[in-house]
Amino acid sequence: MNFILKLILSAVAVIVLAKILPGVGVDSYVSALIVAVVLAILNAIVKPLLVFLTLPATIITLGLFLLVINAAIILLADYFIDGFRVNGWLWALIFSVLLSIFQSILHSILKKDKS
Template sequence: MKFLLKLLLTALAVIVLSSILPGITVTNYGTAFIVAVTISLLNVFVKPLLIFFTLPVTIVTLGLFLLVINAVIILLAGKLVSGFVISGFFTALIFSVLLSVFRSFLFSLIKEEKNKHL
Protein backbone atom coordinates (compact mmCIF):
# COMPACT_ATOMS: atom_id res chain seq x y z
CA MET A 1 0.00 0.00 0.00
CA LYS A 2 2.79 2.40 0.93
CA PHE A 3 4.65 1.57 -2.30
CA LEU A 4 1.58 2.44 -4.38
CA LEU A 5 1.18 5.72 -2.49
CA LYS A 6 4.83 6.57 -3.19
CA LEU A 7 4.31 5.82 -6.88
CA LEU A 8 1.25 8.08 -6.98
CA LEU A 9 3.15 10.87 -5.24
CA THR A 10 6.02 10.47 -7.68
CA ALA A 11 3.56 10.67 -10.59
CA LEU A 12 2.13 13.83 -9.05
CA ALA A 13 5.63 15.29 -8.78
CA VAL A 14 6.31 14.39 -12.43
CA ILE A 15 3.14 16.22 -13.52
CA VAL A 16 3.93 19.29 -11.43
CA LEU A 17 7.52 19.45 -12.67
CA SER A 18 6.45 18.97 -16.30
CA SER A 19 4.19 21.99 -15.97
CA ILE A 20 6.97 24.07 -14.38
CA LEU A 21 10.00 23.09 -16.48
CA PRO A 22 9.99 24.10 -20.13
CA GLY A 23 11.77 21.04 -21.54
CA ILE A 24 9.58 18.27 -20.11
CA THR A 25 6.38 16.99 -21.69
CA VAL A 26 3.99 14.46 -20.14
CA THR A 27 0.89 13.70 -22.20
CA ASN A 28 -1.50 12.58 -19.44
CA TYR A 29 -1.81 11.25 -15.89
CA GLY A 30 -1.45 7.63 -16.98
CA THR A 31 1.83 8.44 -18.64
CA ALA A 32 3.00 10.14 -15.45
CA PHE A 33 2.21 6.98 -13.48
CA ILE A 34 4.08 4.84 -16.03
CA VAL A 35 7.02 7.26 -15.76
CA ALA A 36 6.97 6.86 -11.97
CA VAL A 37 7.00 3.06 -12.29
CA THR A 38 9.76 3.18 -14.92
CA ILE A 39 11.94 5.49 -12.84
CA SER A 40 11.45 3.21 -9.83
CA LEU A 41 12.43 0.12 -11.81
CA LEU A 42 15.45 1.86 -13.35
CA ASN A 43 16.54 3.00 -9.89
CA VAL A 44 16.35 -0.57 -8.63
CA PHE A 45 17.99 -2.41 -11.54
CA VAL A 46 20.10 0.00 -13.62
CA LYS A 47 21.29 2.63 -11.15
CA PRO A 48 23.37 0.23 -9.00
CA LEU A 49 25.19 -0.98 -12.13
CA LEU A 50 25.89 2.59 -13.23
CA ILE A 51 27.17 3.47 -9.77
CA PHE A 52 29.41 0.40 -9.72
CA PHE A 53 30.94 1.08 -13.14
CA THR A 54 31.47 4.78 -12.45
CA LEU A 55 32.71 4.38 -8.87
CA PRO A 56 36.16 5.93 -9.49
CA VAL A 57 34.62 9.04 -11.07
CA THR A 58 32.07 9.25 -8.27
CA ILE A 59 34.81 9.10 -5.65
CA VAL A 60 36.96 11.73 -7.39
CA THR A 61 34.00 14.11 -7.71
CA LEU A 62 33.00 13.46 -4.08
CA GLY A 63 29.63 12.03 -5.12
CA LEU A 64 28.58 14.82 -7.48
CA PHE A 65 28.68 12.39 -10.40
CA LEU A 66 25.59 10.77 -8.90
CA LEU A 67 23.65 13.78 -10.22
CA VAL A 68 24.78 12.80 -13.72
CA ILE A 69 23.69 9.21 -13.09
CA ASN A 70 20.25 10.44 -11.98
CA ALA A 71 19.98 12.52 -15.16
CA VAL A 72 20.89 9.44 -17.24
CA ILE A 73 18.12 7.49 -15.48
CA ILE A 74 15.64 10.24 -16.38
CA LEU A 75 16.84 10.23 -20.00
CA LEU A 76 16.42 6.44 -20.13
CA ALA A 77 12.88 6.80 -18.81
CA GLY A 78 12.26 9.37 -21.55
CA LYS A 79 13.42 6.89 -24.18
CA LEU A 80 11.40 3.99 -22.74
CA VAL A 81 8.05 5.72 -22.10
CA SER A 82 6.18 7.16 -25.04
CA GLY A 83 4.44 10.38 -24.08
CA PHE A 84 7.30 11.46 -21.80
CA VAL A 85 9.68 13.77 -23.66
CA ILE A 86 12.82 15.41 -22.32
CA SER A 87 14.52 18.03 -24.46
CA GLY A 88 18.11 17.47 -23.33
CA PHE A 89 20.64 16.46 -20.71
CA PHE A 90 20.60 19.75 -18.79
CA THR A 91 16.81 19.60 -18.55
CA ALA A 92 17.04 16.01 -17.29
CA LEU A 93 19.62 17.10 -14.70
CA ILE A 94 17.39 19.87 -13.37
CA PHE A 95 14.36 17.57 -13.48
CA SER A 96 16.16 14.84 -11.52
CA VAL A 97 17.30 17.27 -8.81
CA LEU A 98 13.86 18.82 -8.46
CA LEU A 99 12.18 15.40 -8.53
CA SER A 100 14.42 14.27 -5.68
CA VAL A 101 13.53 17.37 -3.66
CA PHE A 102 9.79 16.98 -4.32
CA ARG A 103 9.86 13.27 -3.49
CA SER A 104 11.77 13.87 -0.26
CA PHE A 105 9.23 16.47 0.81
CA LEU A 106 6.21 14.36 -0.13
CA PHE A 107 7.62 11.20 1.45
CA SER A 108 8.34 13.10 4.67
CA LEU A 109 4.63 13.94 4.83
CA ILE A 110 3.87 10.22 4.73
CA LYS A 111 6.23 9.61 7.65
CA GLU A 112 4.63 12.40 9.69
CA GLU A 113 1.18 10.90 9.22
CA LYS A 114 2.49 7.53 10.38
CA ASN A 115 3.92 9.06 13.57
CA LYS A 116 0.65 10.88 14.33
CA HIS A 117 -1.25 7.58 14.52
CA LEU A 118 1.22 6.08 16.98
Protein backbone atom coordinates in the same frame (compact mmCIF):
# COMPACT_ATOMS: atom_id res chain seq x y z
CA MET B 1 0.21 -0.28 0.13
CA ASN B 2 3.07 2.04 1.03
CA PHE B 3 4.82 1.31 -2.28
CA ILE B 4 1.68 2.15 -4.27
CA LEU B 5 1.28 5.41 -2.37
CA LYS B 6 4.90 6.31 -3.11
CA LEU B 7 4.33 5.60 -6.81
CA ILE B 8 1.27 7.83 -6.83
CA LEU B 9 3.19 10.62 -5.07
CA SER B 10 6.01 10.23 -7.59
CA ALA B 11 3.50 10.48 -10.43
CA VAL B 12 2.11 13.68 -8.89
CA ALA B 13 5.66 15.04 -8.65
CA VAL B 14 6.26 14.20 -12.32
CA ILE B 15 3.06 16.02 -13.34
CA VAL B 16 3.88 19.11 -11.28
CA LEU B 17 7.45 19.30 -12.56
CA ALA B 18 6.32 18.78 -16.16
CA LYS B 19 4.00 21.78 -15.75
CA ILE B 20 6.79 23.93 -14.24
CA LEU B 21 9.76 22.97 -16.42
CA PRO B 22 9.53 23.93 -20.11
CA GLY B 23 12.03 21.24 -21.15
CA VAL B 24 10.00 18.40 -19.66
CA GLY B 25 6.62 17.15 -20.80
CA VAL B 26 4.17 14.43 -19.88
CA ASP B 27 1.05 13.70 -21.94
CA SER B 28 -1.35 12.36 -19.33
CA TYR B 29 -1.81 11.18 -15.77
CA VAL B 30 -1.40 7.60 -16.96
CA SER B 31 1.92 8.52 -18.59
CA ALA B 32 3.05 10.12 -15.33
CA LEU B 33 2.19 6.95 -13.44
CA ILE B 34 4.10 4.89 -16.02
CA VAL B 35 7.06 7.27 -15.60
CA ALA B 36 6.95 6.70 -11.84
CA VAL B 37 6.90 2.91 -12.29
CA VAL B 38 9.68 2.91 -14.90
CA LEU B 39 11.85 5.22 -12.78
CA ALA B 40 11.36 2.91 -9.79
CA ILE B 41 12.41 -0.09 -11.89
CA LEU B 42 15.40 1.71 -13.42
CA ASN B 43 16.51 2.99 -10.01
CA ALA B 44 16.29 -0.53 -8.60
CA ILE B 45 18.04 -2.36 -11.44
CA VAL B 46 20.10 -0.07 -13.67
CA LYS B 47 21.24 2.61 -11.22
CA PRO B 48 23.19 0.27 -8.88
CA LEU B 49 25.04 -1.12 -11.89
CA LEU B 50 25.87 2.37 -13.17
CA VAL B 51 26.99 3.47 -9.71
CA PHE B 52 29.29 0.45 -9.46
CA LEU B 53 30.76 0.97 -12.95
CA THR B 54 31.38 4.68 -12.37
CA LEU B 55 32.61 4.40 -8.79
CA PRO B 56 36.03 5.99 -9.50
CA ALA B 57 34.39 9.03 -11.13
CA THR B 58 31.94 9.28 -8.26
CA ILE B 59 34.74 9.19 -5.69
CA ILE B 60 36.86 11.75 -7.55
CA THR B 61 33.92 14.16 -7.84
CA LEU B 62 32.89 13.56 -4.21
CA GLY B 63 29.55 12.12 -5.27
CA LEU B 64 28.58 14.80 -7.77
CA PHE B 65 28.78 12.28 -10.60
CA LEU B 66 25.64 10.70 -9.14
CA LEU B 67 23.77 13.69 -10.57
CA VAL B 68 24.92 12.63 -14.04
CA ILE B 69 23.76 9.07 -13.34
CA ASN B 70 20.35 10.36 -12.23
CA ALA B 71 20.08 12.44 -15.41
CA ALA B 72 20.99 9.37 -17.47
CA ILE B 73 18.23 7.39 -15.74
CA ILE B 74 15.74 10.17 -16.60
CA LEU B 75 16.86 10.17 -20.24
CA LEU B 76 16.58 6.38 -20.32
CA ALA B 77 12.99 6.66 -19.07
CA ASP B 78 12.39 9.29 -21.77
CA TYR B 79 13.63 6.80 -24.37
CA PHE B 80 11.28 4.02 -23.20
CA ILE B 81 8.10 6.03 -22.53
CA ASP B 82 6.23 7.64 -25.43
CA GLY B 83 4.21 10.09 -23.33
CA PHE B 84 7.26 11.51 -21.53
CA ARG B 85 9.68 14.01 -23.07
CA VAL B 86 12.91 15.52 -21.76
CA ASN B 87 14.79 17.96 -24.00
CA GLY B 88 18.42 17.14 -23.33
CA TRP B 89 20.87 16.56 -20.50
CA LEU B 90 20.39 19.89 -18.77
CA TRP B 91 16.63 19.43 -18.42
CA ALA B 92 17.16 15.83 -17.29
CA LEU B 93 19.60 17.04 -14.63
CA ILE B 94 17.26 19.80 -13.42
CA PHE B 95 14.29 17.42 -13.47
CA SER B 96 16.14 14.74 -11.49
CA VAL B 97 17.30 17.19 -8.81
CA LEU B 98 13.85 18.75 -8.42
CA LEU B 99 12.15 15.34 -8.48
CA SER B 100 14.41 14.15 -5.66
CA ILE B 101 13.65 17.26 -3.60
CA PHE B 102 9.92 17.03 -4.30
CA GLN B 103 9.80 13.33 -3.42
CA SER B 104 11.74 13.91 -0.20
CA ILE B 105 9.27 16.58 0.88
CA LEU B 106 6.25 14.42 0.04
CA HIS B 107 7.69 11.35 1.78
CA SER B 108 8.58 13.34 4.90
CA ILE B 109 5.00 14.66 5.04
CA LEU B 110 3.76 11.09 4.62
CA LYS B 111 5.95 9.90 7.52
CA LYS B 112 4.71 12.73 9.75
CA ASP B 113 1.10 11.71 9.08
CA LYS B 114 1.83 8.14 10.20
CA SER B 115 3.37 9.30 13.50
